Amino acid sequence: MKTRLTYEQRRNFLLTLFLIGIVLIALVARATTLVRLTFPELVKDSSAIAHVRCLDSQALFENGEIWTDTSFEVLESVKGNLPAAITVRQPGGKLAGLESRVDGTPQFRGSEEAYLFLAAQPGSRLFLVGWSQGTFRLHKNPRTGIPTVTQDSAEIAAYDPQSRGFTKTGVRDLRLDIFREQIRREMLRQVP
Amino acid sequence: MRATRKQILGSIRGTLCLLASVSTAQGYAFNVIVPDVRQPFSVSGGSACPVRAHHPTTPGYLAFRWSTSLGTAPTTILTQDQTPSGRLNEIEQIIQQSLAVWTNVSGTALNPSWLSPLTRVSAQNACGSDGINSICFNQPDMGFTPGVLAFTRVIVADRIGIQVGTGPVATELGQILDADIYFNPGDTFVTFATPQALAANPKSYDFESLLTHELGHALGFSHSNVWSAMMFPFAPTPGTFAGARPTAQQLDAPLSDDDRTGLRVLYHDPSDSTYVGSIQGRIVPANPLSLPAAPPGVTGIFLAHVVATDSISGAVVAGSLGGWSCQSPGPAQFDGSYEIDGLAVGRSYNLYVEPLNGAAGPATVTNAFLPLCRNSTTDPGWPPLQSCVVPAPDLEFTARTLP
Numbered sequence: 001m002k003t004r005l006t007y008e009q010r011r012n013f014l015l016t017l018f019l020i021g022i023v024l025i026a027l028v029a030r031a032t033t034l035v036r037l038t039f040p041e042l043v044k045d046s047s048a049i050a051h052v053r054c055l056d057s058q059a060l061f062e063n064g065e066i067w068t069d070t071s072f073e074v075l076e077s078v079k080g081n082l083p084a085a086i087t088v089r090q091p092g093g094k095l096a097g098l099e100s101r102v103d104g105t106p107q108f109r110g111s112e113e114a115y116l117f118l119a120a121q122p123g124s125r126l127f128l129v130g131w132s133q134g135t136f137r138l139h140k141n142p143r144t145g146i147p148t149v150t151q152d153s154a155e156i157a158a159y160d161p162q163s164r165g166f167t168k169t170g171v172r173d174l175r176l177d178i179f180r181e182q183i184r185r186e187m188l189r190q191v192p
Numbered sequence: 193m194r195a196t197r198k199q200i201l202g203s204i205r206g207t208l209c210l211l212a213s214v215s216t217a218q219g220y221a222f223n224v225i226v227p228d229v230r231q232p233f234s235v236s237g238g239s240a241c242p243v244r245a246h247h248p249t250t251p252g253y254l255a256f257r258w259s260t261s262l263g264t265a266p267t268t269i270l271t272q273d274q275t276p277s278g279r280l281n282e283i284e285q286i287i288q289q290s291l292a293v294w295t296n297v298s299g300t301a302l303n304p305s306w307l308s309p310l311t312r313v314s315a316q317n318a319c320g321s322d323g324i325n326s327i328c329f330n331q332p333d334m335g336f337t338p339g340v341l342a343f344t345r346v347i348v349a350d351r352i353g354i355q356v357g358t359g360p361v362a363t364e365l366g367q368i369l370d371a372d373i374y375f376n377p378g379d380t381f382v383t384f385a386t387p388q389a390l391a392a393n394p395k396s397y398d399f400e401s402l403l404t405h406e407l408g409h410a411l412g413f414s415h416s417n418v419w420s421a422m423m424f425p426f427a428p429t430p431g432t433f434a435g436a437r438p439t440a441q442q443l444d445a446p447l448s449d450d451d452r453t454g455l456r457v458l459y460h461d462p463s464d465s466t467y468v469g470s471i472q473g474r475i476v477p478a479n480p481l482s483l484p485a486a487p488p489g490v491t492g493i494f495l496a497h498v499v500a501t502d503s504i505s506g507a508v509v510a511g512s513l514g515g516w517s518c519q520s521p522g523p524a525q526f527d528g529s530y531e532i533d534g535l536a537v538g539r540s541y542n543l544y545v546e547p548l549n550g551a552a553g554p555a556t557v558t559n560a561f562l563p564l565c566r567n568s569t570t571d572p573g574w575p576p577l578q579s580c581v582v583p584a585p586d587l588e589f590t591a592r593t594l595p
Contacts, residue, residue, distance in 0.1 A: 035339050035382065036339070041339075091345060096354075097350055098349065099350055101346045103223075103409055125334065
């Protein structure tokens with residue numbers, strides 16, 4: 001006999017799965033240049049969290065290095081008070097015949113939407129916390145139309161030497177409302 | 193799919209015939225750039241086909257220096273020897289050992305004579321776009337946000353004749369003009385330990401593993417999707433190390449065959465007659481309607497992971513990213529082509545193909561596929577006939593083998 005779950009039950013089930021994911025994240029520390037951040041750490045280390053839409057990118061030379069400034073329209077500030085448009089800086093870029101490459105930095109395409117976890121560095125510049133870990137891209141399920149988010153670093157699997165298999169961790173195809181609820185809960189939990 | 197020696201040799205002939213004008217997707221995976229064809233032919237070569245980032249293989253060409261400025265809060269690099277000079281010697285020994293891992297692979301042009309002697313510099317901020325390859329342990333950088341352990345900045349030339357700082361002038365397209373490796377000095381929870389000090393500091397990251405991996409980036413590698421590869425995008429967990437330690441008998445022991453094959457392709461030794469085998473093909477869907485409608489012109493699966501295994505031992509010999517080819521003057525065509533070079537002749541190989549949604553994913557190899565195209569949106573004034581748009585990676589196909 002099939003049992004239909006109520007909306008509340010489904011939401012709680014998804015939240016439970018999400019929490020299991022968070023625990024898994026905490027167990028591994030992987031990626032070539034990155035140390036895995038737990039979701040609470042991501043929220044805590046971010047001075048701002050925002051739903052943004054990519055406008056454009058521009059490379060520039062500053063402090064002897066090439067950087068890429070990507071400007072975003074802020075659709076909603078989830079944490080912190082951000083202006084209507086922000087610029088996020090990342091190492092690397094293409095300028096005057098030179099291409100400065102840094103593996104692991106997220107790249108954005110025009111009009112793409114994402115939730116970004118941001119840290120302000122000296123000079124009030126905004127950077128992505130944990131690079132790919134602080135980038136949650138927004139997708140719409142083509143069949144249901146339900147918006148979901150996937151963390152860039154969620155593609156990176158963890159090798160389990162006991163099972164000799166890989167486990168994907170991080171946030172993958174999580175329903176947007178669940179994701180937002182999780183951020184809200186974590187922010188509330190972290191209020192001193 | 194199975195390739196015999198005959199088939200491989202047949203592929204070699206095909207490769208030689210087309211070598212002058214055709215390139216295809218090759219994996220392991222490499223950092224690629226498209227030359228700036230808006231520039232005169234004499235400096236751009238006139239072709240919008242992607243080229244691999246690399247260093248020239250002139251003896252003594254590659255020089256590295258390292259900054260002896262070490263963090264104190266916390267001590268970034270933990271060593272067994274605590275004396276000031278002993279500490280520096282221990283770190284330097286590991287740097288030299290890590291460089292030797294990459295210069296002692298048979299069948300490549302990268303032999304120890306390619307390296308200039310490692311030098312020390314006392315300046316704290318020795319890393320920068322100055323044309324000098326440097327390794328820094330105590331240099332703050334805006335790129336370090338929470339969770340970032342270390343990274344490598346590689347500056348590549350997309351035209352001949354340009355220069356970074358006092359470094360060499362680019363004489364080759366795709367020439368690496370500067371490669372700096374930064375270890376995070378500012379995170380109080382992150383330390384690195386030499387192999388000698390790792391057992392006593394199990395919460396530290398293995399310095400040798402991370403440095404060897406970062407040096408791979410400095411040589412032009414992106415990431416590999418073969419989990420046993422040094423260029424696999426995972427650091428070992430604290431207190432552990434990746435692969436094996438180098439030994440006097442096998443200096444390149446930390447590398448996997450996938451890393452070695454990639455190095456042989458990237459820095460081919462023209463005098464080598466062993467690792468000259470090549471397997472090529474195309475990956476196409478059974479139903480062409482499953483191909484993306486945009487961008488136009490996609491005729492094969494893009495960014496499939498193609499892996500060659502030794503048919504006897506089953507060991508992974510090389511993994512490659514398939515999906516494109518390019519014939520001068522370009523641009524890249526997304527026809528599902530792949531090519532695995534640098535294979536030992538006289539052996540049989542099995543191939544398998546899988547979507548890039550397993551051990552690693554597209555986000556870990558962006559430098560190997562996002563720069564395949566340039567167009568008027570990315571580069572104003574780019575000639576339309578040499579423009580293209582990189583399609584989204586195809587992550588959901590199932591593969592079957594045709595006889």
